[in-house]
Amino acid sequence: MHFQTKIICMYSAFILVIAIILGSLYNHYSIKQYEQVEYKNLKLVAEQLEQNLNESLKQMILITDYILSDIEIIQGIRALNVEESDNEAALNYRNDALVAIRLKLNMDYIRKHFYRVVFFNQRGDIIASNNEGNRIINPSQSTSDITWLKQVENTKGNPVIIDQHKDNWGLKSNVEVFSLVKKVQGSQLGYIEVQKQIEDLKQIFQIARENLGVVVIRDNGNIFYSNLPRDYDAFYQQIVRKLKKDKFIYANPESGNKEMIAFVYCEEAQSTILVTEDISEIKEASAYITPTIILIALCLVAVSLTYIVIVSRHLTKPIRRLREQMENTGLENLKDEISVEQSNDEILALQKSYQKVLTRLDEAITKEKKQSLLQVQAQFDLLQAQVNPHFLYNVLNVISNRGIICGDEVICEMCGSLADMLRYSTSNKNRQATLQEEIKYLEQYFYLLKSRYDYKLSYVIDIQPEVKNQIVPKIVLQQIVENCINHGFENRVGCMEVKVKAWQEGDYWYVCIVDNGEGFKRDILAQLEEKMEEVKKCLESHTSNIQLEIGGMGLINTYARLYLLYGEQLVFELKNKTSGAQVLIGAKRIG
Structure with missing residues (x-):
């Protein structure tokens, strides 16, 4: 059996089964919907009758009130x-x-x-x-x-x-x-x-549709009004106690038929108004649904079969030329348009050729990903390696002088802090660290700074527990604080105050570093913003040498390292406060 014939037979059987199933379900659904609509219509009739009754009773009550007033x-x-x-x-x-x-x-x-x-x-x-x-x-x-x-x-x-x-x-x-x-x-x-x-x-209970029955039953069980045979009264008096909002079809043993019953309760008359319709009349009115659905289903089957016959003719024509083109496809010609003349070849050859193309394409994409990853990793290593050594020299001088002059145990603590810092900063095992690790490193840095500046330096660190495990490049916070100390107090006397606060807000975490120094000069702030924009374009292009573009240390270095890690989700803001400068960093929360 030809492949085209197999497709037509299988698809025909499938479409026929689906048409029968969907047609049956839709027929059932349509009838149920028709019943729901009919029930809503009966409900509207009952509500209108309730309104008529209320109006009449209000008129009677009004005249008694008028007389007695x-x-x-x-x-x-x-x-x-x-x-x-x-x-x-x-x-x-x-x-x-x-x-x-x-x-x-x-x-x-x-x-x-x-x-x-x-x-x-x-x-x-x-x-x-x-x-x-x-x-x-x-x-x-x-x-x-x-x-x-x-x-x-x-x-x-x-x-x-x-x-x-x-x-x-x-x-x-x-x-x-x-x-x-x-x-x-x-x-x-x-x-x-x-x-x-x-x-x-x-007149109150008059309705346009003659096939509807109306029964009004008082709370005491008496029939207040009925346009149905009196033989049915007992059934309605009994059924009024069993009425439910989610059920509207009941069997009437007196008539031997099922009835759809909609009801409303009239508070003014302390009565329940029933509007009934024989189910057989509803089925008779909805009898057109089934043949209509069958006709629609047959039309859809005919259209579907016509479509699959046309499509199968194109799909089953041999495609040797397509196979040859696919076998020769590489990264350099992936975008080339494939033009194939229709012929009579088997599908198996196409499957094997296409599998080869997929394999080569997968290898090429994997290779490209590895190269990109290596490039980014090299850029990251290069940026992290540019740690300013001047701070370490200054601290060593302080430790040396302290040991010579005091000869106390403080020098041991200073040496321990310095050793921890050196171990943390020179380790290449991990290129990122958690905020908790960065804060610990920053506290050691502040300890050594206090040893140098004593009472001239005060600092506050406030970090919420929710953000302690967020990831940042190593030595990011220390670089920003170092920039505050080195550049923020050059022409300023008095106590140097630095505040570091980390918190979570929505889906983002933030770290804010504020000092009471001189703040950013306008021209310097403009240069920094311009330089950050250049770095961003450079990192996005993946074509420039980051070391040459960035050069040096400081805030630009920090921005580049953070951008490599977070991309467009990075928040990095520099601005002046009333007294001092503020650096705000943040990114979308992980975990």
């Missing part, structure tokens, strides 16, 4: 609570109260927006709006016949929603209503009932 109505209610008397004045006072309440309850807003608003008390007084025609009330209706009155007794004036019931006050007709009742605060002053017809309730 009216001074004339409250005075009239209290007048009706006075013991009845045959006294003509008392009867007139009572009649005036009835008239005042009746007038207030029959205002236009109440008559238009409510079926009936009723005030009644246990003395038998009944005053209602719309008391005319078919809505005329039965004045002899006894409050003891009202079954829901017990729900209102101990509510402390809070409004109570009464489920659907027959109008208790109608003389000619007893229509289905739902109402909100509020007890008038005081000793048996009475009650205000605001009624709306069931048609108003249907």
Whole structure:
């Protein structure tokens, strides 16, 4: 079997399997997403219905608050609570109260927006709006016949929603209503009932989609409203206790179908609003997803197969010329463009030839890396070797004079410090040291300086434990301090103060060396900055002799050694303070 045929067969099988797997997964995902979207739509419907219900209840509560805040109505209610008397004045006072309440309850807003608003008390007084025609009330209706009155007794004036019931006050007709009742605060002053017809309730829960069911269940388990068959009430009364936010599909044993149920809780009505949809209708609406995905998958398979056939023709044509060019490839012609005429050769020869190219390329790159490393290492050694010997000569003179004059044991300590310094500075085993080792070396240096300058020199070293293990080139800190002593106090008398502080800030460590000397002269500081820029370019080019470019010791030498180690991550700043100079070095923290 030709290689091209193998590629086509293998790729076809692979694409077919992938298309089936991805198509199935995407089909499942799309259906689930459709269900999620449908659930969100049901949730929005439920929230809209909750808003409608809240608005209606707030309207009813508002009218009860309005009535009970009216001074004339409250005075009239209290007048009706006075013991009845045959006294003509008392009867007139009572009649005036009835008239005042009746007038207030029959205002236009109440008559238009409510079926009936009723005030009644246990003395038998009944005053209602719309008391005319078919809505005329039965004045002899006894409050003891009202079954829901017990729900209102101990509510402390809070409004109570009464489920659907027959109008208790109608003389000619007893229509289905739902109402909100509020007890008038005081000793048996009475009650205000605001009624709306069931048609108003249907209007509240009216939705555009006829296939959706709406069920409203009170906290006491009663069905407040439902547009579904009454046979389903028991199921919804039971399921309302098991509703979960992460579950929205439930089996309805009454209908024998699964239903998607979205719900919201209405605090105002103390009710749960359920919006339901039969799963079979959802599946029917999403039936287009599967054939659409199959069609897309087939198109992708066809396009992929066409593409692989075209590509395989180019890949499988012999490439002798390519093999020859690859075998002759070296560092000098790696960038040359390879131009190959299509032919019929096997892939194995190409694999071997390419492997040879990779081997030679790897050898060449390795050789180049070694040469670069040796060059950098030689540059580093050269810079480190340029340690100023003048300090050692001065210290030896001090030790000699001290031994001759004093003959005390201090000379032993000085010799020990000097020996440690010589051992540290002349060791080539390690080209770098930790800040802790550099600080120790610096302390020995300060000890010897104190032996020379005595009270004329004071120093402070403050190093945080977090930066003790950071790596720097050897003898970096001593060179900077030596520069302070040699150049910072040439024309200055008084005590020489040097402060060395090392700390960590974010991902960087810093060492700051400050003296109270003369500071950098402007022209010297400009020359140093210019020289550091030249050194930086020299080190980056890897083409110049660093010794010739840098020459000498001091801050430029220190900068070069640090730059060789840290590159662009190096922080190296020279500046003057109010009194003296400051040198700040730092780099990105390691470890």
